[in-house]
Amino acid sequence: MQPELIDIRNHMAQYPPFDDLPESLLERVVENIEIEYFRAGTPILELGEANQWLYYIRSGAVEVFRRSGELYNRIGEGEIFGQFGLLMHKKTRFPATAIEDTLIYRIPDSIFQELFENDENFADYVEIEDRSRLRSALSRREKSNDLMTSRVTRLISRRPVTAPTTVRLQEAARIMTEHGVSALLLMDEQGDRPRLEGIITDRDLRTRALCEALPSETPIRDIMSADLITIDARDFIFEALLTMLHNNVHHLPVMDRGEVRGVIALSDIVKYESQSSLYLVSNIHHQNTVRGLKRISRDVRDTFVRMVNEDANSHMIGSAMAGIGRSFTQRLLELGEEQLGPPPVPYCFMALGSMARDEQLVVTDQDNAMILDDAFVPEDHDAYFLALAKFVSDGLAQCGYKYCTGDIMATNPKWRQPLAVWKTYFRNWMENPSGEALLNSNIFFDLDGIYGQTDFAETLKALVADTASKSQRFLTLLARNALNRTPPLGFFRTFVLEEDGQHRKSFNLKRRGTAPLSDLIRVHALACGSRAQNSFDRLQAIAQTNLLLDDDVGNLRDALEFISIVRIRHQALAIEAGREPDNNVRPEDLSPFERSHLKDAFQVVSNAQKFLRFRYNAQGGRYVQA
Structure with a gap:
């Protein structure tokens, strides 16, 4: 040639x-x-x-x-x-x-x-057209990952082993031994057909029965786990993975139209999930010192890279990293309580931002807060909660989660308040949306109770869902604020790059890509009264309303996935090369495929921002998020 x-x-x-x-x-x-x-x-x-x-x-x-x-x-x-x-x-x-x-x-x-x-x-x-090409590119990638295409029923190799809730402890252990299973499903056999009531595992027998020296005739109902977390037979393996990570459970009953189809265990998932994020979470909860947590925190980046190399999608990776971050926080809280003694009043420890949205990566800092019971008396109780917050925050810093530069942490007394005060905060932010209130809304409206009295956090979620959707002025100003960060796409479909500073000739995939997307998705989700936190879950909630067309929701989902996965790959490549990962990407470091489809994705963001401006009449004004 x-x-x-x-x-x-x-x-x-x-x-x-x-x-x-x-x-x-x-x-x-x-x-x-x-x-x-x-x-x-x-x-x-x-x-x-x-x-x-x-x-x-x-x-x-x-x-x-x-x-x-x-x-x-x-x-x-x-x-x-x-x-x-x-x-x-x-x-x-x-x-x-x-x-x-x-x-x-x-x-x-x-x-x-x-x-x-x-x-x-x-x-x-x-x-197909540009945005459909983006969907096609993602579909081809998803098909290469068995976790994305296989149903949980593929992991079921036998019929479920069950027993009535009336069975005694020794008999339950005998049934489990006879059938060689690590979990026994317990059924309420009253009524027309048996109904799943609880579960008992090998670990439960050790920690709740043997360690407590319970008599062999103890009713199994006394130590079983009720309020079960289950998964549907039509769900995919990756959804089972996320459920296990989020809830730190090792067994999931699989339900099919109200009936038990089987049980899948952590070991079943591991056959398909080579990244070992589940094992890392389990290992975190077995550490008894901050030093031990710091030691195994070195495995977080290896886990992240392995998931990227296994073609996990951004939702799986973000949820896994958030699950790991939650586990570090939960274990630190347990260790803190062991050192300081039991809390003087009930409390809830809240995760905020990317951890609450299940969208956390390896470049992250701490965003957290405490909701205290209304019986809280500062003079009597606050010294304890300050000490606990400091123990957790310092421990997280040792495990690689940097202190928040904006001081959005439970160590700040402003963010360590009784539930009644938090309700006042949230109402004021929505009813009097000043610049500071809007900045706080962007941070605190992504929240998740991860330890303690988590129903406190659910109360705040309900307050936001019920109030924000009825306040057009608040939504307008929040939408206006969401328009301040635009995608880095110029007039000629060229990338707009930083002109000076250490990140010269690059663009920030978080600040100019995923953040504008999560901001505008949050506005739509609040408008339709959704309590969802994860951006993909919020899009699903939006799709169930008439707020956006199905095609528009699909375009946003695809754009978020593609921008996120390019950002994730960029960080993984940096880790593999021995560099400190960041969010700043130079166009020449991207493949032509990534450059082409990033432009499609950024165009989706730009079009979605135009609609946001029109839908909420969000003209003029400027508040900039820190």
Whole structure:
């Protein structure tokens, strides 16, 4: 092949849909290419004219328009246009004009049809539009991960072993030994059909029966776990993984239309989940000192990298990292209570921000608070809770969770208050939405009770859900605040980069990507009265209303997933290279595939922000989140 053709092939091989073509097909393309140059302002395709070419941009930029004359897209190096005309009677459906001096490779229709008929990925790519391509790219990735495509029933190898709740301790142990199981499901056999009432595990027998020297005739109901966490037979293995991580349980009954189908155990999940995040969580809860927690915290980054290399999606990784962070916090609270004694009044320890949303990664700091019982008397009780908060915060810092620079931590007395005070805080933020109130809303409206009297946190969630949806002024100002961080996409679909400082020539994937998305999703979720915290769960709640079209919800979900996974991969690569991970990415460090689809994802964010401004009349004003 001639050197100039080799150069063309190497360039095209970097960009979809040509990056997945077999070598023989790509060479057919290159050998039949015609090269054409267009000066800025020159029409390339005009509406309705005959078209026999697929256009590939080697350099420059092109604007594509709808039939109405409305701008449809701006595209640049490595992107294609003209495909819709080739698929529809060879007539131009989307006119195009060069907006910079542009070098084009023209691929004849005969070669286009050959590729379309012989390569499924090529056909998928040219048949669907930008945002659908983003969905297609994610779908291909998900299919490579068995956790994403396999139902939990795949892990069930036997019928469930059950016993009535009236059985005695010794008999329960005998049944478990006879059947060789580590968990026994306990059924209420009164009524027309048995109903799942509780579960007993090997660990329960050790810690609740043997350690307490209970008599063999003790009713099993006295030590069983009730209020069970279960999973549906139609759920996927990755959902079982997230449920186990979030709740720190090792056994999940699988339910099918109200009946028990079986039980899956941690060991079953581990067969599919090689990242060992479940084992790490279990190991955290077995540590008896802060030093021990600090020692195993070194495994967090290894776990993160393994999950990335196993093609886990961002929801799985974010939930796993949040589950690990929760476990460190919970164990520190237990150790703190052992050292300081029992709390003088009930309390709830709250996680805030990314941990509460199950969207935590390895570059993170502490965001937490305490809700105290209304019986709290500062003079009598606060010394205890300050000491406990400091113990936890210092311990988290030793385990790699940096102190919050904005002092959003339970060590700050402002964020260590009785439930009644918290209710006043939240009401004031929604009823008198000043700049500071809006900043606090963005932080504290992502909350999760992770230890102690967690129903205190549920009370605040209910207050927010009931009040925010009824306050149009609050939603308008919150939406306005959500518009302050825009995606790093310029007029010509080029990336907007930092111009100075240590992160010069890069853009921040959190501040300019995932954060604007989570901000606008939060506004919509509050508007529809959802109590969900995770951004994907919030999108699911939004989809059940008429607030957004299904396609718009799908686009937001895909954009969030793709931006998140690029950010996650960037951090994993830094860890593997021995560098400190961060959120700042340089375009040249991204693959052409990532650059192309990031532009699609950022365009989704930009369009969603335009709708947010329209939907909530969020014009003017400026509050900037810290």
